[in-house]
Amino acid sequence: MDERRSWLADAPRLLLLAALGLLVLAPYVWMVSASLKPLDELFRASLALWPERFFAVENYGKVFARVPVFQYIWNGIVVCAGILAFQLLFAVPAGYALAKLRFPGRDIAFGAVMLGLLVPPHVPALPLYVGFSQLGMLNTYAALILPFTISVFAIFLFRQFFKALPDELIHAARLDGMSEAGIVWRVVLPNAWPAATAFAIFSVVAHWNDLFWPLIVVEGPSRATPALGVLFFRSDEAGDDFAALMAAAVIMTAPLVLAFLFAQRRFVEGIATTGLKG
Template structure:
């Protein structure tokens, strides 16, 4: 009976659809890994082989590290994403706690502003921000890369949904013990909010690690280039045609995100699930 339930047509169809979706999702990564190990002549040959005929991984990775400061690109990516994440969390948690657990007249107005902020893309504010940073002479700096993203309305909304699920009795008990609101946030709310913080961290780091639009506007000095912007410099250095080395560089830049997600996968799923159920 168990074998019949396990191999029903419906289950087989779902498994086939999931397998097809996984193949479609992984296809670019498979192509990237394959191309990173091919010689230039093989990449532009008429035949399509996923397994390289002549393994050129060592040569292509050597070009990736030698012709572009790959270590500098990765370091800039870590600094920018880390600063953005820390500032976003420090700003969003108190805001979300106030909206979820404190009573004040402007609560509905703030909620409306948060929802409105979710509708405004960075592209709409790019020009005035660029003009302001140019007049302040802060272009080509970490400040220019970090400042526009220091307030994340998505983080406020996500933490707000999570904090609403924290029992009010727990907050009242902390107040009776003499804790200030700042102490409650630091010692009660944050320790219980790590799943939501981890989930948001994945969203934030992936978005800003892969962001090309804003760095392309405010950075012209290669010393401050982020990983996606560094790939543009890499292609220029390679005259735009050494795709084996370019795919090797792309693989190097993508690998940290994959490892970070795999390490935080359990917390990420838990945070998304709990936030969704408590919304």
């Protein structure tokens, strides 16, 4: 009886969450549906998710025949992995220092991090472009990776997570003779995998879908990221063939969906356990 009463009490909340989930998923579901239809079915007055004629082979075949899909995906993997590796390399020690070490100016440094969260990425775009242009580094992986190697959001996230770690764990490691660097990488980071996984998903999704910066520094398909590759396909190959364009978008976003499904438990755990303590 108590279980039934509990289920009835939770039913409104579950229905609301289900409705919001469907609302968020609706554009992606429509995109997948459109990629399976012939072009003439996309512009009918009636909206039907299930196609009358399956056109998946033709739509996806156009994408693989006209676009270097695997080149775009590989570029996205290289860029996102490079950015994430550098972000973790800098953010984990910085977050640990702000959370567990006492040094002059710590509060000022943390205030600078908070101010950095307010700066849009578009603000430094022009000076960064000029600098890379003068160094001859446009249309390279370095130009795509280097501007994002330090993430103030990552520093803030890890600082909040490390604040919740018990100080006794740090003291025990110091008594064992570990250096601060050893504590960071051998003690603190293994306990921070939920936060690292949550941040990794945020970072990869943001930079996989980023169009603004690649559109500035990349010319041609050789270093194009997935989002830019879809734009090239829209401009040069697909034209007004929106069904094929939807197929290209599905292909480029599929790795993100698979990665999230693989890491969703860690992601939820990281969000739930990352405190917001001062």
